[in-house]
Amino acid sequence: MISRNIISGLFVLSLIASPVMIRAADYHHVHVTASSPAKGVEWYTEHMGCEPLADRDDAANCDGVELVFVPQSTSGGSPGTGVNHIGFSVPDLDARMAELEAVGVQGSGVRLQRNEDGTIIRDIPGLFKIAFIFDPWGTRIELVEDEEYLGFHHIHLSATDPAETLAFYRDVMGGEEASLRGMLDGLLFEDVWLLVSQHPEGTMPAQTEGRAIDHIAFMVDSFDTEGPKLRQAGVEFQEEPMVPLNARTQARRAFVMGPDKVRIAVVEAGFAGVEMDLAPVVEADLGPYTTPQTSWGVPDLQGLWRADISHGIPLERPEDVDVAELTQEEAVARREGGTLGGIWGYDREWRDTALGFAPKAVSTQVALVVDPPDGRIPPLTPEGEELAASAATAARAYATNPSAGPEDTTPYVRCITRGLPSMMMPIGYNNGLQIVQGPGYVAITKEMIHETRVIPTEPQAEAGDDLRLWLGVPQGRWNGDTLEVTTTNFNGRASYRGSSADMTLTERYTLLGPELLEYQFTIDDPKVWTAPWTGMFRFSRDAEDGQYELVEYACHEGNYGMEGILTGSRARE
Amino acid sequence: MQNRYRGTAITACFVVGVVLFLTVGQALGQSSTYQAERTTDGKPNLNGIWQTMNTANWDLQDHPAYPGLPIGGAIGAVPPGQGVVVGNDIPYQDWAMEQKDKNFTNRLTEDPEAKCYLPGVPRATYMPYPFQIIQGTEKMLIAYGYAEAVRTVHLDKENPEPAPIDSWMGRSHGTWDGETLVVEVAGFNGEAWLDRAGNFHGSGLRVTERYTPISPNALMYEATLEDPDVYTRPWTIKMPLYRRLEENARLIEYKCIEFSEELLYGHLRKESGQ
Numbered sequence: 001m002i003s004r005n006i007i008s009g010l011f012v013l014s015l016i017a018s019p020v021m022i023r024a025a026d027y028h029h030v031h032v033t034a035s036s037p038a039k040g041v042e043w044y045t046e047h048m049g050c051e052p053l054a055d056r057d058d059a060a061n062c063d064g065v066e067l068v069f070v071p072q073s074t075s076g077g078s079p080g081t082g083v084n085h086i087g088f089s090v091p092d093l094d095a096r097m098a099e100l101e102a103v104g105v106q107g108s109g110v111r112l113q114r115n116e117d118g119t120i121i122r123d124i125p126g127l128f129k130i131a132f133i134f135d136p137w138g139t140r141i142e143l144v145e146d147e148e149y150l151g152f153h154h155i156h157l158s159a160t161d162p163a164e165t166l167a168f169y170r171d172v173m174g175g176e177e178a179s180l181r182g183m184l185d186g187l188l189f190e191d192v193w194l195l196v197s198q199h200p201e202g203t204m205p206a207q208t209e210g211r212a213i214d215h216i217a218f219m220v221d222s223f224d225t226e227g228p229k230l231r232q233a234g235v236e237f238q239e240e241p242m243v244p245l246n247a248r249t250q251a252r253r254a255f256v257m258g259p260d261k262v263r264i265a266v267v268e269a270g271f272a273g274v275e276m277d278l279a280p281v282v283e284a285d286l287g288p289y290t291t292p293q294t295s296w297g298v299p300d301l302q303g304l305w306r307a308d309i310s311h312g313i314p315l316e317r318p319e320d321v322d323v324a325e326l327t328q329e330e331a332v333a334r335r336e337g338g339t340l341g342g343i344w345g346y347d348r349e350w351r352d353t354a355l356g357f358a359p360k361a362v363s364t365q366v367a368l369v370v371d372p373p374d375g376r377i378p379p380l381t382p383e384g385e386e387l388a389a390s391a392a393t394a395a396r397a398y399a400t401n402p403s404a405g406p407e408d409t410t411p412y413v414r415c416i417t418r419g420l421p422s423m424m425m426p427i428g429y430n431n432g433l434q435i436v437q438g439p440g441y442v443a444i445t446k447e448m449i450h451e452t453r454v455i456p457t458e459p460q461a462e463a464g465d466d467l468r469l470w471l472g473v474p475q476g477r478w479n480g481d482t483l484e485v486t487t488t489n490f491n492g493r494a495s496y497r498g499s500s501a502d503m504t505l506t507e508r509y510t511l512l513g514p515e516l517l518e519y520q521f522t523i524d525d526p527k528v529w530t531a532p533w534t535g536m537f538r539f540s541r542d543a544e545d546g547q548y549e550l551v552e553y554a555c556h557e558g559n560y561g562m563e564g565i566l567t568g569s570r571a572r573e
Numbered sequence: 574m575q576n577r578y579r580g581t582a583i584t585a586c587f588v589v590g591v592v593l594f595l596t597v598g599q600a601l602g603q604s605s606t607y608q609a610e611r612t613t614d615g616k617p618n619l620n621g622i623w624q625t626m627n628t629a630n631w632d633l634q635d636h637p638a639y640p641g642l643p644i645g646g647a648i649g650a651v652p653p654g655q656g657v658v659v660g661n662d663i664p665y666q667d668w669a670m671e672q673k674d675k676n677f678t679n680r681l682t683e684d685p686e687a688k689c690y691l692p693g694v695p696r697a698t699y700m701p702y703p704f705q706i707i708q709g710t711e712k713m714l715i716a717y718g719y720a721e722a723v724r725t726v727h728l729d730k731e732n733p734e735p736a737p738i739d740s741w742m743g744r745s746h747g748t749w750d751g752e753t754l755v756v757e758v759a760g761f762n763g764e765a766w767l768d769r770a771g772n773f774h775g776s777g778l779r780v781t782e783r784y785t786p787i788s789p790n791a792l793m794y795e796a797t798l799e800d801p802d803v804y805t806r807p808w809t810i811k812m813p814l815y816r817r818l819e820e821n822a823r824l825i826e827y828k829c830i831e832f833s834e835e836l837l838y839g840h841l842r843k844e845s846g847q
Contacts, residue, residue, distance in 0.1 A: 297613075406834040437707065554691055
């Protein structure tokens with residue numbers, strides 16, 4: 001019924017409706033953010049009953065509306081924008097939600113939205129039963145039990161003036177006025193609804209561009225005939241009709257701004273999206289690189305760095321992997337696994353969705369451990385076995401038993417520290433690392449929790465043995481273009497896999513290119529491990545637009561989690 | 574009415590400024606012409622570990638000794654001190670004066686410092702712990718010993734940008750005015766206090782800080798606070814910052830969270846015998 005097309009990297013929804021002022025446009029697509037198109041297709045096929053398209057790998061057909069999946073970082077989920085959610089209708093909502101609940105978040109990314117009383121389904125008298133979930137990348141989805149319109153059911157807008165917004169889509173896009181069960185005024189585009197709710201008073205909808213639902217798209221036969229009509233209807237083109245770069249067909253596309261800052265694409269029949277290049281793998285240009293110098297003559301490592309490209313690399317080489325490096329496809333698949341597996345309690349807004357999505361691409365490293373060369377951590381000493389076992393027991397106890405007080409949780413949960421080297425490791429969100437240098441010092445600030453290490457690069461008097469700190473006492477030096485930092489004097493209370501207070505941590509920071517910083521850490525802790533071992537991963541520079549900056553991560557100040565943990569523990573007792 | 578106040582405020586500022594100028598000029602003698610050591614890019618070199626030596630964190634204003642913590646005998650008492658507020662008065666609006674008094678009454682549980690929360694600006698400067706300036710060419714980092722507090726001072730942005738989000742420490746932009754580093758700070762969340770006596774500000778606070786070297790081992794620190802929601806006019810604090818001269822001086826982490834947990838979460842703790 002509708003030609004399925006994808007638009008440059010977003011999830012598009014297309015519908016067709018009968019024209020009112022102009023010939024009715026069809027929904028064509030909904031442009032949705034995902035961390036990989038293939039994963040988006042898979043997820044919506046598995047959980048929402050959409051179908052993969054035979055000739056395209058970046059979109060799924062959901063009842064004639066395409067969902068187009070575009071890999072990109074987003075600045076938030078769909079709620080809060082002018083396109084709050086999309087809806088699907090199923091014949092038996094109870095059964096469907098039970099299925100989804102059984103699937104679980106971990107590994108599937110299916111996140112249910114619970115009502116205040118803990119239930120997940122609401123029965124709206126006169127309408128039908130409804131429930132809400134989120135996809136792994138922040139798009140809110142309503143599931144309804146509307147037997148009249150099964151499958152892709154609606155696009156739900158949030159408007160400051162719903163009547164005016166409806167009029168726009170009726171007059172300009174040609175939606176047909178209708179009332180859903182006599183209760184909700186909306187528009188029909190073929191058999192898919194466009195519904196509008198009042199946006200919360202006192203706030204304005206945020207623009208959809210750059211959010212989980214980037215835009216919605218309508219199809220017209222041709223801009224030659226419809227373009228003038230659109231203009232006549234007062235539509236301002238933000239981007240004139242043209243064949244986009246790398247488009248699969250010669251059909252044109254234009255962008256217009258709808259009410260409530262909703263980005264709308266208008267495409268011609270036959271439009272089939274654009275070919276997206278998957279981000280290339282970081283083999284980068286690792287040729288000789290001359291590290292720039294500061295004005296006082298030491299290597300200049302300053303800037304904002306992010307560890308996103310290294311998210312998902314396992315610490316040790318998995319037993320069944322015997323290659324030196326993953327292929328790009330394997331690396332992308334691993335990144336996706338990390339994305340879906342990493343979505344649990346938190347709302348999408350707390351996480352970098354694209355979790356593993358990094359503009360520079362994903363690391364093909366097999367393991368963080370690079371020495372020993374087999375990628376496996378050396379055996380523990382007998383004392384190390386005991387320490388590691390007691391650390392594991394404590395972790396299990398925290399995960400399963402009520403916490404009597406904050407001390408029963410972890411230093412990370414208490415917002416005290418992630419410890420070293422943990423605080424340097426890539427994580428699901430807030431991966432920023434800022435390096436600022438002054439003569440004789442390098443300051444390294446991690447965004448997560450906000451922890452700063454001020455590292456002297458000139459020799460300092462050794463710290464006394466009684467000065468024991470969470471992050472130890474660091475001493476840096478320049479070795480060629482590499483910053484080497486040796487840290488001792490740990491208090492041992494933020495143990496890394498059993499590491500003791502006697503650990504000596506040696507780190508090496510080396511620029512491999514203008515946008516790539518290699519980080520190596522060597523753990524020497526003879527009490528725990530029978531030999532020193534070294535891990536490595538890379539940070540990429542936020543060179544795109546310089547927009548990334550460390551925003552204050554006031555962890556302890558906002559640690560509602562601790563109150564929740566303790567309140568829950570008391571309730572369980 | 575607001576304009577009238579503003580006019581008064583400007584006049585007052587001018588007068589205070591003139592008086593200040595004369596006073597400072599006399600008090601500091603030749604120090605007003607002190608030329609700081611230069612960094613390699615020709616700016617006054619502020620690198621170092623610095624600390625105040627005063628009682629501003631107990632009370633910004635003149636105060637005699639008074640009882641503090643109800644435990645620990647004299648250890649918990651508030652040491653007496655001369656104020657750091659220029660003119661000694663903090664020009665609170667009426668409601669704000671009442672709020673300050675309430676804060677004072679509840680200070681042992683409500684002061685964000687008791688909760689190990691981030692100190693905000695300018696309080697971070699005069700907490701009784703050292704802080705370190707790491708002065709690069711485009712960014713300057715000020716790392717505070719207390720609570721991992723840290724600020725990036727953007728030296729590379731010509732026009733102050735709005736803060737991306739309100740925060741405890743605000744967003745800082747630095748410019749050079751001769752020998753002085755001028756830092757404009759805004760974008761506060763309004764949660765921080767100014768001292769243990771309950772002096773406070775709102776989220777509309779704008780702070781203009783001036784760091785001026787007055788000798789190889791001292792900086793003069795001034796901070797002007799403007800918050801039209803809370804004060805009737807801008808007001809200024811002023812104090813020297815001293816270099817920590819110990820040969821092995823380091824900024825030592827002071828992660829105080831665990832010491833705040835009983836205050837914050839004690840009521841949620843499992844009772845013994847439960």
